Amino acid sequence: MSFTYFDTKDNKVQQDTSHVEINSIVNNSLKNGKPKEEVEIFSKMVWGKDVSNYGTKVDTVRKDVMKIADAADNGDTKAKAEINSIVTVTLQQPLMQRLQINNMLGNTTVVPYDAALRYEFYQIQGELSRDQAASGSFVTPTVKKMTDYAETHTASGGLAIDYREMASGAIDGFARAAEQVVTSIFNQVTAFNFTTLHNGIVNATTMKNYAAGITKSSVDAVLLKARRFGNVTIMGDYSAVSKLNGLSGFGTVGTAFVPTNATWTYSDATMDEIRRTGLVKNYNGTTVIEVPNTYNLTELNTAGDFFKPYLNTTDMWFVPQGQLTPLNIVYRGGLTTMTGTNINTREEITVWDLCHGAKVFAPYLMGVGMIYDSSLAE
Numbered sequence: 001m002s003f004t005y006f007d008t009k010d011n012k013v014q015q016d017t018s019h020v021e022i023n024s025i026v027n028n029s030l031k032n033g034k035p036k037e038e039v040e041i042f043s044k045m046v047w048g049k050d051v052s053n054y055g056t057k058v059d060t061v062r063k064d065v066m067k068i069a070d071a072a073d074n075g076d077t078k079a080k081a082e083i084n085s086i087v088t089v090t091l092q093q094p095l096m097q098r099l100q101i102n103n104m105l106g107n108t109t110v111v112p113y114d115a116a117l118r119y120e121f122y123q124i125q126g127e128l129s130r131d132q133a134a135s136g137s138f139v140t141p142t143v144k145k146m147t148d149y150a151e152t153h154t155a156s157g158g159l160a161i162d163y164r165e166m167a168s169g170a171i172d173g174f175a176r177a178a179e180q181v182v183t184s185i186f187n188q189v190t191a192f193n194f195t196t197l198h199n200g201i202v203n204a205t206t207m208k209n210y211a212a213g214i215t216k217s218s219v220d221a222v223l224l225k226a227r228r229f230g231n232v233t234i235m236g237d238y239s240a241v242s243k244l245n246g247l248s249g250f251g252t253v254g255t256a257f258v259p260t261n262a263t264w265t266y267s268d269a270t271m272d273e274i275r276r277t278g279l280v281k282n283y284n285g286t287t288v289i290e291v292p293n294t295y296n297l298t299e300l301n302t303a304g305d306f307f308k309p310y311l312n313t314t315d316m317w318f319v320p321q322g323q324l325t326p327l328n329i330v331y332r333g334g335l336t337t338m339t340g341t342n343i344n345t346r347e348e349i350t351v352w353d354l355c356h357g358a359k360v361f362a363p364y365l366m367g368v369g370m371i372y373d374s375s376l377a378e
Contacts, residue, residue, distance in 0.1 A: 038064065043090040046175045062169055069166035072348075083161065084337045084350060091182055091352060092335045098186045099331075101291065102193050104233055104319055105368075106327030106358075113333025113355065117150050150330045152357035155188035157181035160347040161339075185354050187294055187310040193358045194291075194311050197327045200360035201370045209369040214240060214316055216247045218371055222318050223286060226369040230320035232286050237293045237309065239376045240316040244283050286318075301378045314376045318369030326364040330357045 037054075041061045044051050051058050065086070071079035102108065111117050159177040166174065201208055209225045211218040226232045234241065281288055295307035302308075332355040339350045 039086050039089050042086055043093065046090050046171055046178060047094065048175065066167050066169050069163045073163035073167055080163075080339055080348070083163070083166070084339055087161070087178070087350070088335055088337050088352065091178055095182045095185055095335065095354070098182065099189060102190055102329055104235065104289075104321075105193055105197060105317075106325045106329055108329045108331070110331045110334075113336070115332070117330050117332075117357075118147055148359060148361075150328065150357040150359040152330065152332055152355050153192065155185045155192070155354045155356060156351055157184035158349055158351035160342070161350050163348065181352055183294060185352065187296070189354065189356050190291075191310045192356070193327065193329055194315070196358040196360055197317075197368065198312060198315055198370070198372075200326065200362070201365055201368070202372065204362055204365050206362050207366045209318070209366055211371045212373070214243045214371050214373045214376075219244070219247060219283070219316070222369040222371055223284065225366075226318040226320050227286070229367050232318050232320050232369075234283060234286055234288045234316065234318055235291050236316040237311055237313040237376075238279070238290050239313040239378075240371075240373065241288055241290050242279055243316075243373075244280050244288060247283070303378075306378075309378055313378050314373050316371040316373070318371075320367060326361050326368055328359045328361065330359075331355065332357075 037057070038061050041051055041054050041058060042065060045058070045062070065083075068079050068082055068086075072083050109117060157180070159181055161174070201210055204210075209222055211222050223232060223234075234244070279288065279290060291311060293309045293311040293313065296310050297307055299308045300306070335352055335354055337350060337352050339348060341347070342349050
């Protein structure tokens with residue numbers, strides 16, 4: 001599989017735009033790779049990490065941020081853009097770290113914001129193998145080259161930055177708000193990727209590794225097929241993967257001459273795992289991972305008696321770390337930001353956007369296993 005970038009903007013247009021873009025400093029900060037030491041110190045201060053090894057630089061950074069925030073509070077446009085730049089770098093690192101769990105679902109590619117991504121992949125066709133006579137013709141399979149584009153969407157998170165509070169040196173409230181922004185964007189992107197793959201498998205008319213109902217027989221059957229594509233990771237919401245707790249034992253026979261006297265036994269290691277974490281970490285030699293699934297506090301569940309989780313609680317995934325990956329994930333341009341005034345409240349609102357997309361290749365769907373259990377729906 002290969003990827004091709006297509007530049008969608010004229011260079012002259014890009015240059016002209018950068019001169020008038022109020023937050024162009026943000027783009028420069030993110031494209032230059034490793035952030036400056038001052039931003040690194042501020043980021044660690046926000047996330048509560050140890051900054052003692054920086055010595056007196058910590059106080060210098062705190063005073064500089066307070067000075068910039070004070071200018072922003074007085075309406076200085078450049079100061080607001082600089083605050084945005086610092087905050088964006090502070091948010092992007094933990095966000096990208098959390099998004100790495102999506103890499104287990106498929107291939108991930110990052111492209112510039114002014115580029116489109118075209119996928120090229122191949123499907124084997126024709127007769128693959130057979131017996132033949134010594135003078136017979138040989139097998140001639142072919143590959144069909146296929147191309148497609150990945151459509152992108154925008155995941156957003158925002159907050160009202162209190163420049164006056166930052167000017168006083170207080171960043172505790174900002175740390176909690178920043179955590180909410182990171183969590184919100186992560187939830188949106190991860191939910192989109194899982195939903196895209198879920199719909200691709202459920203609606204597929206091609207060959208797929210799919211079963212309904214999380215039972216020992218269905219788990220073993222789907223795992224058997226998935227393991228032949230590579231080392232497998234079993235993933236899912238707690239509701240799904242916790243059902244493996246009751247499937248991880250082994251059968252014993254109490255009396256050799258009475259097979260009906262069978263019992264189900266768990267090893268000490270398995271019981272210890274369940275006691276400590278509530279989950280088994282390994283099922284028949286396969287790693288089990290619980291996918292973080294927080295609540296969407298703006299939407300109720302089907303019963304209407306509690307909040308709805310962002311991700312499906314019904315799916316158990318069997319993801320081989322091989323070549324036949326049906327899901328391809330793309331991020332465009334990194335984290336971008338914009339600040340404006342809320343006319344109703346007169347607050348300065350800052351919004352962060354992450355352009356992302358996912359594409360499912362139907363010929364590769366058999367490379368990922370899935371079990372859907374409707375009884376776990378919330």
